Amino acid sequence: MSKAEQTKANIIEQAASLFNQKGYAAASIADIMEATGLKKGGIYNHFQSKDELAVAAFDYAVDLVNQRILGAVTQEKNALARLKALVAVHLDYIDNPPVPGGCPIMNTAIEWDDNDSILRDRAKQAMDSWRNLIIRIVEKGIKKGEVKANTESQTVATVLISTIEGGIMMSKLYQDSIHLERVAISLHTYLDSLALI
Amino acid sequence: MSKAEQTKANIIEQAASLFNQKGYAAASIADIMEATGLKKGGIYNHFQSKDELAVAAFDYAVDLVNQRILGAVTQEKNALARLKALVAVHLDYIDNPPVPGGCPIMNTAIEWDDNDSILRDRAKQAMDSWRNLIIRIVEKGIKKGEVKANTESQTVATVLISTIEGGIMMSKLYQDSIHLERVAISLHTYLDSLALI
Numbered sequence: 001m002s003k004a005e006q007t008k009a010n011i012i013e014q015a016a017s018l019f020n021q022k023g024y025a026a027a028s029i030a031d032i033m034e035a036t037g038l039k040k041g042g043i044y045n046h047f048q049s050k051d052e053l054a055v056a057a058f059d060y061a062v063d064l065v066n067q068r069i070l071g072a073v074t075q076e077k078n079a080l081a082r083l084k085a086l087v088a089v090h091l092d093y094i095d096n097p098p099v100p101g102g103c104p105i106m107n108t109a110i111e112w113d114d115n116d117s118i119l120r121d122r123a124k125q126a127m128d129s130w131r132n133l134i135i136r137i138v139e140k141g142i143k144k145g146e147v148k149a150n151t152e153s154q155t156v157a158t159v160l161i162s163t164i165e166g167g168i169m170m171s172k173l174y175q176d177s178i179h180l181e182r183v184a185i186s187l188h189t190y191l192d193s194l195a196l197i
Numbered sequence: 198m199s200k201a202e203q204t205k206a207n208i209i210e211q212a213a214s215l216f217n218q219k220g221y222a223a224a225s226i227a228d229i230m231e232a233t234g235l236k237k238g239g240i241y242n243h244f245q246s247k248d249e250l251a252v253a254a255f256d257y258a259v260d261l262v263n264q265r266i267l268g269a270v271t272q273e274k275n276a277l278a279r280l281k282a283l284v285a286v287h288l289d290y291i292d293n294p295p296v297p298g299g300c301p302i303m304n305t306a307i308e309w310d311d312n313d314s315i316l317r318d319r320a321k322q323a324m325d326s327w328r329n330l331i332i333r334i335v336e337k338g339i340k341k342g343e344v345k346a347n348t349e350s351q352t353v354a355t356v357l358i359s360t361i362e363g364g365i366m367m368s369k370l371y372q373d374s375i376h377l378e379r380v381a382i383s384l385h386t387y388l389d390s391l392a393l394i
Contacts, residue, residue, distance in 0.1 A: 021311040026222035101311050106363075109370040110307040114218040114298050124370060158379040162363030163356070169303055170359055172310040173321060182355040186387070 008046045011036055016057040020101030023111050024054050024119060055118055061104035062126045068098050069133070079141025080191050083134065083160065087187045090164050094177045102172050105130070106165045131157040138194075148196050156194065163187055205243045208233050213254040217298030220308050221251050221316060252315060258301035259323045265295050266330070276338025277388050280331065280357065284384045287361050291374045299369050302327070303362045328354040335391075345393050353391070360384055 001009065014035040018027040029050060032043060047053040072089040076082045093102060101107060105126045112120040134157040141147035167183035198206065211232040215224040226247060229240060244250040269286040273279045290299060298304060302323045309317040331354040338344035364380035 023220055023222055023308055025220055026308075102307075106366055107307055109366055110299075110304055111220055111223075113366075113369040120370070127367070127370060155379045155383065158364070158367060158376045159360070159383045162367055162376065162380050163360045164363070165366055166303075166359030166361070166363035167355070169306055169310075169362055170324070170355060173306040173317070173324060179355045179359065182352045183359050186352065186356045190383070190387075 004046075007038070007042070011038070011043055011046055011053065012056050012060045015053050016061040016104070017100045019054060019057050020061055020099045020104050020107055022101075023107070024050075025111070051118065055122060058104060058108055058119060058122050058126075061099040062122075064098040065104060065126075066129070069130070073133070073137070079137050079144065079146045080195055082137050083156070083191050084188060086134070087160065087164060087184050087191075090168060091177065091180050091184055093168050093180065094171050094175065103165060103168050106168065127161070130161060134160055145196055147194050151194050159190065160187060201243075204235070204239070208235070208240055208243055208250065209253050209257045212250050213258040213301070214297045216251060216254050217258055217296045217301050217304055219298075220304070221247075222308070248315065252319060255301060255305055255316060255319050255323075258296040259319075261295040262301060262323075263326070266327070270330070270334070276334050276341065276343045277392055279334050280353070280388050281385060283331070284357065284361060284381050284388075287365060288374065288377050288381055290365050290377065291368050291372065300362060300365050303365065324358070327358060331357055342393055344391050348391050356387065357384060 011032065015027070015032050018031050018035060021027075022031070029040060029043060032038075032053070033040060036043070043053070047056065068089055069086055072085040073082045076085050097103075105123055108119050108123040109127070112123060131154075135153040138147055138151055138153035138156050142149055142151060142153075163183050163186070164180075167180040170179035171177050208229065212224075212229050215228050215232060218224075219228070226237060226240060229235075229250070230237060233240070240250070244253065265286055266283055269282040270279045273282050294300075302320055305316050305320040306324070309320060328351075332350040335344055335348060335350035335353050339346055339348060339350075360380050360383070361377075364377040367376035368374050
């Protein structure tokens with residue numbers, strides 16, 4: 001990596017952390033200048049606007065989230081074991097999140113859902129990709145006879161993601177993993193109910 | 198209500214809607230001036246700071262949420278029917294939310310969870326009160342023999358709230374109630390599993 005590429009990567013990393021903790025509107029270029037030690041020109045040298053940096057930071061954050069999810073899922077072969085691993089990987093979100101500040105997809109969705117914006121579109125794309133991962137795992141599980149044939153893969157995706165995200169929201173609010181632990185146990189029971197016995 | 202009280206109530210109502218849609222950091226006093234038709238002095242005549250107005254707007258929004266939840270819950274006698282009513286009332290959050298912008302407790306939690314702030318404390322209090330309502334319903338249901346005796350009321354509160362809030366987040370992101378509908382069906386099955394048969 002060239003020096004310029006290193007600087008750009010560092011801006012993205014610092015910005016991702018700030019945006020994910022404070023929100024895109026509240027985190028200022030001054031905050032990013034302070035975190036990176038760069039002057040304004042040093043930042044705008046790499047990004048034409050705050051929006052362009054925000055999108056790069058979001059993509060970087062989602063990439064870290066996806067790496068963690070895929071890293072967990074691919075260690076298992078059975079469909080339901082894969083989905084349990086996907087749930088379990090979120091138990092660590094309070095003490096050791098992929099990016100400081102919790103789930104960037106939920107945070108970005110909440111901040112931008114009432115406005116037409118490129119970040120809302122990006123959050124939708126990231127959510128689509130997460131849903132599609134779960135849908136593919138369920139459908140493969142049905143084909144392989146691991147999951148009941150009448151299981152609605154779309155429903156499984158919505159239930160897993162909603163419950164995990166709500167659990168992250170509650171655990172972050174109280175700074176206490178207990179809420180994530182409770183939803184993980186409940187989701188295990190839910191996933192067990194989908195098993196073809 | 199005096200003219201001054203009416204003006205103050207209108208500022209709170211407009212501010213609650215703006216803060217809930219845009220976030221507290223992004224919604225400016227200029228936005229509130231535009232929504233109310235008041236000059237800056239006309240707003241600061243009633244509130245000493247943006248923070249004071251933000252707290253009043255949050256309390257107002259949570260009050261509307263609670264009215265809707267309690268209105269649904271108190272129409273039922275059986276504990277599990279009460280909890281199903283609590284779930285069902287959220288199906289309307291996309292087309293007819295209590296306050297424009299979705300759930301103010303989740304929105305405020307997401308914006309402030311990484312910062313010490315009065316709004317984070319307020320969001321915790323509102324969340325405590327919602328959890329306690331569910332806990333009381335479950336424990337009364339256990340006493341009355343409607344709910345299995347080994348049911349953990351704290352877990353039921355976490356699972357219901359997490360799943361509902363995550364469902365609101367997904368449905369708002371896609372502007373499609375289908376995600377809330379899916380989680381409602383899943384939570385009905387979960388609540389049925391707690392029934393003392």
